[in-house]
Amino acid sequence: MTIIIEQPGIIEDGEKKVQNNEKELVLDGGFAMPHANAFGHNFRDYDAQSARQEGVENFYRTNHIYQTYDFVKKMREEYGKLNKVEMSIWECCELLNEVVDESDPDLDEPQIEHLLQTAEAIRKDYPNEDWLHLTALIHDLGKVLNLPSFGELPQWAVVGDTFPVGCAFDESIVHHKYFKENPDSTNPAYNTKYGVYSEGCGLDDVMMSWGHDDYMYLVAKGNKTTLPSAGLFIIRFHSFYALHRSGAYKHLMNEEDGQNLKWLQIFNKYDLYSKSKVRIDVEKVKPYYLSLIDKYFPAKLRW
Ligand SMILES: O[C@H]1[C@H](O)[C@@H](O)[C@H](O)[C@@H](O)[C@H]1O
Ligand SMILES: [Fe+2]
Numbered sequence: 266m267t268i269i270i271e272q273p274g275i276i277e278d279g280e281k282k283v284q285n286n287e288k289e290l291v292l293d294g295g296f297a298m299p300h301a302n303a304f305g306h307n308f309r310d311y312d313a314q315s316a317r318q319e320g321v322e323n324f325y326r327t328n329h330i331y332q333t334y335d336f337v338k339k340m341r342e343e344y345g346k347l348n349k350v351e352m353s354i355w356e357c358c359e360l361l362n363e364v365v366d367e368s369d370p371d372l373d374e375p376q377i378e379h380l381l382q383t384a385e386a387i388r389k390d391y392p393n394e395d396w397l398h399l400t401a402l403i404h405d406l407g408k409v410l411n412l413p414s415f416g417e418l419p420q421w422a423v424v425g426d427t428f429p430v431g432c433a434f435d436e437s438i439v440h441h442k443y444f445k446e447n448p449d450s451t452n453p454a455y456n457t458k459y460g461v462y463s464e465g466c467g468l469d470d471v472m473m474s475w476g477h478d479d480y481m482y483l484v485a486k487g488n489k490t491t492l493p494s495a496g497l498f499i500i501r502f503h504s505f506y507a508l509h510r511s512g513a514y515k516h517l518m519n520e521e522d523g524q525n526l527k528w529l530q531i532f533n534k535y536d537l538y539s540k541s542k543v544r545i546d547v548e549k550v551k552p553y554y555l556s557l558i559d560k561y562f563p564a565k566l567r568w
């Protein structure tokens with residue numbers, strides 16, 4: 266079974282890699298990258314006529330109208346306090362099962378399945394990178410923002426692809442047309458290529474639309490995780506498809522971002538293409554993940 270990575274030369278650290286020609290890198294021993302999602306459509310086809318299409322498009326309309334620079338600033342300040350809940354990482358994994366993601370055309374399984382499917386798939390191909398297994402397990406935990414004890418934020422402020430605010434919205438962002446009604450689109454401080462940023466300023470300084478990625482990043486950092494910077498980068502930017510899939514906004518990256526982006530692009534294959542109906546036996550893999558949580562996080566975290 267193989268996973269084909271379209272971008273040549275992006276992997277330096279993956280195990281079992283084979284350079285089979287100049288255009289492709291093939292990782293042996295992984296899951297087969299499926300051609301269709303569980304509903305018989307291509308992955309991330311936002312125009313395919315399916316039962317989910319209308320809901321997903323509506324989701325992005327609201328998301329694009331309300332995610333503004335000021336909104337993100339307020340949310341980062343509020344949620345950066347980490348004063349909502351105290352619990353362990355595993356408790357949060359279980360809590361996540363109560364969240365339904367309205368933005369996702371490819372998935373209607375309980376979220377814990379998605380976490381474990383991603384983590385187990387990446388573990389098979391990168392057995393020695395335990396930080397990557399744990400990163401996969403926790404990357405979507407921020408979706409608890411949708412639950413009452415976390416402020417019950419609406420879906421548009423929790424899930425979906427993310428994008429920078431404070432500079433122009435790139436055309437490659439899904440359902441870009443809905444940004445027309447976002448007040449930042451007509452604000453000259455925010456609607457130019459660089460906006461409030463500068464060339465090579467580094468993504469650390471870039472404010473992203475608010476949701477589960479940035480929240481989980483703040484939680485991990487605020488609780489002093491020992492995950493490497495690539496793990497934190499994956500958590501914060503895994504929904505930033507305009508960057509990791511379309512190559513937009515590279516003018517804001519610095520050198521470290523360039524290194525971390527390679528790992529994010531590896532991670533994304535597993536995040537996206539492991540979504541399936543094949544269930545993981547939670548009890549069987551739980552001890553392994555508990556040991557990783559223990560290695561990289563305190564027993565209880567502030568959320
Ligand atoms: O709909 C999905 C889902 O919300 C994922 O968790 C997110 O990471 C993706 O970027 C998004 O497209
Ligand atoms: Fe996500």
Ligand SMILES: [Fe+2]
Pocket residue numbers: 379404405536
């Ligand atoms: Fe995910």
